Amino acid sequence: MKILYYDCFAGISGDMNLGAMIDLGVDPDFLIAELQKLNIEGFHLEIQKDIRRGISGTKATVVVENPENEKHRHLRHVEELINQSSLSPEVKILSLKIFDLIAVAEGKVHNIDKQRVHFHEVGALDSIADIVGAAICLDYLKVDKVMSAPIQLGGGMVKCAHGIMPVPAPATALIVQNVPVKTGLVQHEATTPTGAAILVSIVDEFTGQINFPIQKTAYGIGQRDVSEVPNVLRVYLSETSDNADNTSQKEACMLECNIDDMNPEWYDHLFGKLFEAGASDVFLTPIIMKKSRPANMLSVLCSKNIAPEMKAIIFNNSTTIGLREYQVTKTVLERQEKEIETELGKVRVKCSYFQGKEIRFKPEFEDLKKLATEHGLSLNEVEIIISKSR
Structure with missing residues (x-):
């Protein structure tokens, strides 16, 4: 079983994540070649070794060549850019999931629909490269499970496109809801909305306990170097060979509800929304309810961190008024x-x-x-x- 673990003791940003993944073993030439599949010009990736408070690692910087000419994009522009690229389906799905998570959070903060959100930062070229690059790196590593320590958010105030904001930024605070976090280690923004969205989208389990052997440690170097705390993202890679039967176990969440009053034609749309949002499996079981009414039991299998999103999709796109939820263990070949x-x-x-x-x-x-x-x-x-x- 191959495990990727994020030790976010100093937070996470998109460029720190790219640096950590390259330091862990992702081929930088492969990453650059894949990013070129976006078919957009105006940026390039600079990769170099750097050091923070005695800790050496890899620093990845997305350089925007003409920032004064850069566009402010809406979500649909980013979606079109990704969907029209020749990236793999897996990379497209994860990239779109991360962008959607940020757009929903920004929309709630500003009380507008996610499609009307101006991506001042996350729609810029550097953030597009950070997010799509994160999906490319995860697909390259082919891990079975992603875990993370509680996320350090930082403290103080941060300057952004909308002015001075408290740390965590309002969008970041929404993104990390229901996720273990820490605050106050440093008086600046330790975790950006992009970094938070990447973690929330890919992590299967948040825990501060490590109960697996560490085969490799890597560091992504942050841009800032003004704190006594080393501004680095540490990641671990573990690969155990004790699964002699070639299986691995993963914790997952099962959501269920009984439906007896919905137009059957709606199920196809509902299934599509659930799979698009990352459900591992969606299926129907014929059942008989009270008064001998024929019905269907909807079952949705997903990772625990996206269960809230799955519930929202079910409630908004079906006629059910309640759900059952329980944890399951998947044994996977x-x-x-x-x-x-x-x-x-x-x-x-x-x-x-x-x-x-x-x-x-x-x-x-x-x-x-x-x-x-x-x-x-x-x-x-x-x-x-x-x-x-x-």
């Missing part, structure tokens, strides 16, 4: 994704392993469909050819 050559062309496949043996081999459906169309074959015929190509 080890999986590998790879691309293989066949006589029909390249195909992405997912392989699952149990007790050291491959027990599942599944071609990506979109690739199956594409090859079937290109070669005038049925899906079954394409699957048979792919199986023989292994």
Whole structure:
């Protein structure tokens, strides 16, 4: 099991996260090449070794080349930019999730719809690179679980586009609701809205207790160097090999409700919203309720940190007036994704392993469909050819 742990003793920002990920082993050339898939000009990534209070690490700086010409974007502009790129679907989904989290928080602070929020900072090129870069790095590391210590927010006041604000900034305070935090270590903004949104979007468990072996420690160096506290983000990487059966366990949340009065056509929209927001699984179970009424039980499996968002989607997009919630443990087979050559062309496949043996081999459906169309074959015929190509 591969675990990424954030030790946010001095807070987190988008650039500190990028530095920590590169220091941990993310190939900087790969990161730069992936960011170029956004097809926007006007920025570049500078990477260098640096030191804060005797701690050395990697400093990543997104340099905006012509800041005076930079646009202020709305959420839809950022969504179009990401959706029209050639980034992987996983990177797109996580990037959009982080941006949406910030937009919702900013919208609540200013009492406007999230689509009307002006991204003075998070819509700027440097923040786009920080957020999309975070998704690229996480996808590169292929970890099974992300954990974090309580987040240090800092203290005092901070200057932003709207004037002087208390620390944590109002948007940050909303983003970290229901997440363990600390304050007051330093008298400045230790955690930015971008840094907070990245953590809340990716962390499976917040805990100050570490009960796993640490294989690697890395540091992301912050831009500020004015405090007695080293302005660094420390991350740990752990990879245990004691899962002889090739399984790992993850804590998750199950949300359930019984629905007997909703138009069945609505379920497709509801499912789409839940999966888009990060649900691991969504399914219906036919049931019989009081007075022998046929109904469906909606079940949503998700990580604990996004359960509040899942509840909001269910209440806003279904007819239920109540939910059940309980914690579950998922046992997950080890999986590998790879691309293989066949006589029909390249195909992405997912392989699952149990007790050291491959027990599942599944071609990506979109690739199956594409090859079937290109070669005038049925899906079954394409699957048979792919199986023989292994």
